[in-house]
Amino acid sequence: MTIFASTFFDLSVNFQLVVSGLALGAIYSVVALGFVLVEKSTAVLNLAVGEFLMLGSYFGVAFFMERQTNFFIGTFVITMIMALFGLVIHYGIMRPMVGQGFFAIVLATIGIATVIRAVVQIRFGPLEKGNLTALPTGTMEVAGTNIRWVDIIVMLVVAASVGAFLAFYSLTRTGLHMRAVASNIEAAAGVGIDPDRMYAVTWAMAIGIAGLGGVMLGHFTPSINPALAAIGLRAFPAAAIGGFTSVGGSIIGGLIVGVIEMLAGGHLGTKWREPVAFGILFAVLIFKPTGLFGQKDIERI
Amino acid sequence: MTYTIATEAPNPQKPSVKRTTPARRALPFLAALASPVILDNISWNPFSGWKILVGLILLIAVGKFAWSSAERDPDDPRLALKLWHRPDQRALSAMTCFALVALPFILATDFDPPMDFPWNTWFRIINYIILFALGAGAFNLLAGYTGQLSMAHAAFLMIGTIVGAHIGVIWGQSFWLTLPIAAVAGAALGVVFGMPALRLRGLYLMLATIGVHFIVLLAWREYIVHWFGFGGVRFVTPTLPSWLHWIPGINPEDGEFLINTQFRWFWVNLVITTLCLLFLVNVIRSREGRAFAAVRDRDISATLLGINVPRTKLVAFALSSAMVSVSGCLLSFYNRARSEDSFSLEQVLDYGIIIVVGGFMGIQGAIFGSVFFFALPMYFEWMREELPFISDIDFFSRYAGEVDLAIRGILVVVVLVWRPDGLAGLWQSAKSRALRKFQNSQAGAAR
Numbered sequence: 145m146t147i148f149a150s151t152f153f154d155l156s157v158n159f160q161l162v163v164s165g166l167a168l169g170a171i172y173s174v175v176a177l178g179f180v181l182v183e184k185s186t187a188v189l190n191l192a193v194g195e196f197l198m199l200g201s202y203f204g205v206a207f208f209m210e211r212q213t214n215f216f217i218g219t220f221v222i223t224m225i226m227a228l229f230g231l232v233i234h235y236g237i238m239r240p241m242v243g244q245g246f247f248a249i250v251l252a253t254i255g256i257a258t259v260i261r262a263v264v265q266i267r268f269g270p271l272e273k274g275n276l277t278a279l280p281t282g283t284m285e286v287a288g289t290n291i292r293w294v295d296i297i298v299m300l301v302v303a304a305s306v307g308a309f310l311a312f313y314s315l316t317r318t319g320l321h322m323r324a325v326a327s328n329i330e331a332a333a334g335v336g337i338d339p340d341r342m343y344a345v346t347w348a349m350a351i352g353i354a355g356l357g358g359v360m361l362g363h364f365t366p367s368i369n370p371a372l373a374a375i376g377l378r379a380f381p382a383a384a385i386g387g388f389t390s391v392g393g394s395i396i397g398g399l400i401v402g403v404i405e406m407l408a409g410g411h412l413g414t415k416w417r418e419p420v421a422f423g424i425l426f427a428v429l430i431f432k433p434t435g436l437f438g439q440k441d442i443e444r445i
Numbered sequence: 446m447t448y449t450i451a452t453e454a455p456n457p458q459k460p461s462v463k464r465t466t467p468a469r470r471a472l473p474f475l476a477a478l479a480s481p482v483i484l485d486n487i488s489w490n491p492f493s494g495w496k497i498l499v500g501l502i503l504l505i506a507v508g509k510f511a512w513s514s515a516e517r518d519p520d521d522p523r524l525a526l527k528l529w530h531r532p533d534q535r536a537l538s539a540m541t542c543f544a545l546v547a548l549p550f551i552l553a554t555d556f557d558p559p560m561d562f563p564w565n566t567w568f569r570i571i572n573y574i575i576l577f578a579l580g581a582g583a584f585n586l587l588a589g590y591t592g593q594l595s596m597a598h599a600a601f602l603m604i605g606t607i608v609g610a611h612i613g614v615i616w617g618q619s620f621w622l623t624l625p626i627a628a629v630a631g632a633a634l635g636v637v638f639g640m641p642a643l644r645l646r647g648l649y650l651m652l653a654t655i656g657v658h659f660i661v662l663l664a665w666r667e668y669i670v671h672w673f674g675f676g677g678v679r680f681v682t683p684t685l686p687s688w689l690h691w692i693p694g695i696n697p698e699d700g701e702f703l704i705n706t707q708f709r710w711f712w713v714n715l716v717i718t719t720l721c722l723l724f725l726v727n728v729i730r731s732r733e734g735r736a737f738a739a740v741r742d743r744d745i746s747a748t749l750l751g752i753n754v755p756r757t758k759l760v761a762f763a764l765s766s767a768m769v770s771v772s773g774c775l776l777s778f779y780n781r782a783r784s785e786d787s788f789s790l791e792q793v794l795d796y797g798i799i800i801v802v803g804g805f806m807g808i809q810g811a812i813f814g815s816v817f818f819f820a821l822p823m824y825f826e827w828m829r830e831e832l833p834f835i836s837d838i839d840f841f842s843r844y845a846g847e848v849d850l851a852i853r854g855i856l857v858v859v860v861l862v863w864r865p866d867g868l869a870g871l872w873q874s875a876k877s878r879a880l881r882k883f884q885n886s887q888a889g890a891a892r
Contacts, residue, residue: 189648240862251801252861254794258854262847380652419663426656429649
């Protein structure tokens with residue numbers, strides 16, 4: 145077998161790949177979380193999720209590079225701006241489009257994505273920016289391999305914010321309402337929950353989370369450019385493994401996809417990263433469409 | 446509780462029946478097809494703009510003739526199954542036929558191009574409109590009419606290109622041979638890649654076909670780098686086969702006629718696209734097409750109607766991907782160069798924008814959509830250069846591409862929110878409103 149490099153069984157190489165795969169997977173899970181949240185509660189396939197992530201990274205450029213904002217304040221402000229943006233999208237576009245076909249709404253999100261890409265290129269120029277450096281750079285040595293501090297911090301921040309979100313989603317009253325609307329909108333409306341408001345909250349949270357993921361991505365990647373939006377596509381394999389309807393499953397799915405992709409990229413060559421990720425997606429959809437944690441839909445004729 | 450069956454009052458007037466001979470019905474179309482030969486051979490030129498005047502008169506005459514030769518028989522159900530049987534449909538199709546065939550001759554010979562773009566640019570745009578209409582029409586058959594949201598569109602463009610490159614460039618065979626082979630290859634692989642549709646629906650199918658896209662993309666890159674290197678493939682210029690040299694206006698040099706200008710490509714693209722789209726329109730009208738619609742509306746109920754749902758889905762995939770593969774082959778030969786990075790998922794989304802903006806259901810939407818998609822940037826470019834208010838603003842010329850992109854995105858969202866049935870729906874409602882007004886005025890005149 146010539147496609148396997150001699151490093152295939154090298155433990156330290158594999159360890160390094162797994163750690164950066166986990167950091168990448170953490171970002172994937174943030175993307176997948178925002179994607180699954182919208183998909184589950186509003187039945188809209190948000191194809192613009194990658195563009196929102198890219199927008200978050202560019203907001204990071206505007207705040208941390210151009211204005212030297214404090215990391216915590218900047219991240220908070222970016223997340224809030226993105227959440228407001230989510231509200232605008234819900235009230236401006238998604239609400240008037242209620243009742244239209246699935247594909248039309250998907251195309252509307254693509255329209256939004258096009259506008260974001262154009263605006264970002266007008267504001268920041270076509271040239272790529274260096275990565276954000278508001279977090280400590282440098283490496284730390286663990287078990288004979290160098291691990292970037294950024295990888296660890298990205299994982300921690302993502303874990304903390306996703307944990308906070310999951311606590312909100314499962315413990316608070318608003319989270320309960322969101323889950324109620326997602327599971328059965330008519331019954332939820334019948335007991336006095338305003339679905340429209342819950343949709344708005346869902347959009348705001350999903351886009352806000354994407355903004356946070358964008359800031360993390362900006363620290364993680366070597367450079368920030370409009371092509372970063374392609375990472376949004378990776379939300380699909382992650383969400384498929386998680387089963388599309390499970391918010392927690394999307395996080396585990398993201399980590400799995402990140403690690404597998406890094407291992408495939410490291411051992412087989414970079415060009416295999418996308419086919420492997422989407423091959424997984426394909427296989428999961430064919431053999432187990434409900435994923436690891438999804439619930440089986442029962443359909444009425 | 447009593448039920449009363451409402452019966453219609455007997456119609457006092459005798460239903461108007463009008464029968465015409467097939468020759469009379471075909472005549473406007475034949476006249477439209479023959480018109481460029483006549484128009485091109487008239488050397489008498491009394492004043493400038495003379496030919497366009499004649500063209501306009503002929504356009505109206507052809508439309509009127511086609512209108513009057515339409516058949517009318519309310520008691521014959523077979524009539525309603527015919528393609529373009531109503532007077533307005535016949536008139537519009539004959540006028541479209543005339544406009545497509547004769548206008549290029551009238552315009553390109555005697556007139557300065559509008560908006561200060563050279564004719565070459567205009568024909569390039571028109572060629573792209575035609576080619577994308579073919580791809581979008583095939584996409585619409587699958588995504589709109591059968592309801593199978595497939596994102597593997599670019600994969601089939603790649604397959605058509607691979608067939609074209611291998612047979613046309615490496616084996617050195619004729620361009621005309623590559624097209625049917627591309628169709629067969631596309632159909633075969635469409636059946637294979639349509640397999641997920643037997644298990645999946647909607648969102649899930651869409652994501653599985655994104656997987657197909659990336660797998661085919663890997664194969665495409667390997668293929669191109671292996672056979673043509675990183676520079677990509679350069680396609681040969683096709684020639685018209687010698688048994689077609691009798692066509693008026695063809696004057697072969699050294700025994701062969703190269704299809705190397707935008708104007709010549711226009712005819713090739715127009716003929717192939719028209720044949721393919723007519724085929725698709727006819728498929729939609731057949732039993733197979735009605736089965737597609739039944740599968741789209743509800744595949745479980747379609748089984749109750751006796752439709753073999755897996756077979757229907759695979760037939761839809763095979764048909765659509767055969768057409769897409771042909772359009773990919775044609776686009777590659779027209780474009781002349783293809784490299785590793787020529788195909789991306791964004792292209793699928795472009796086709797999606799075309800069909801949704803144009804109108805999700807039906808072939809007409811694909812045509813309207815691709816006109817929208819290509820004519821709009823031209824219009825913006827013209828505005829940037831010519832309109833005094835806009836050309837003075839530095840911002841627009843500096844960020845030309847980005848502003849176009851942004852406006853296109855906004856327009857897509859606006860069309861989707863404001864008019865869900867797209868430009869084709871807009872056109873249909875405008876047409877029916879005008880027809881109703883016309884019929885009312887006729888009725889008023891009769892009274």
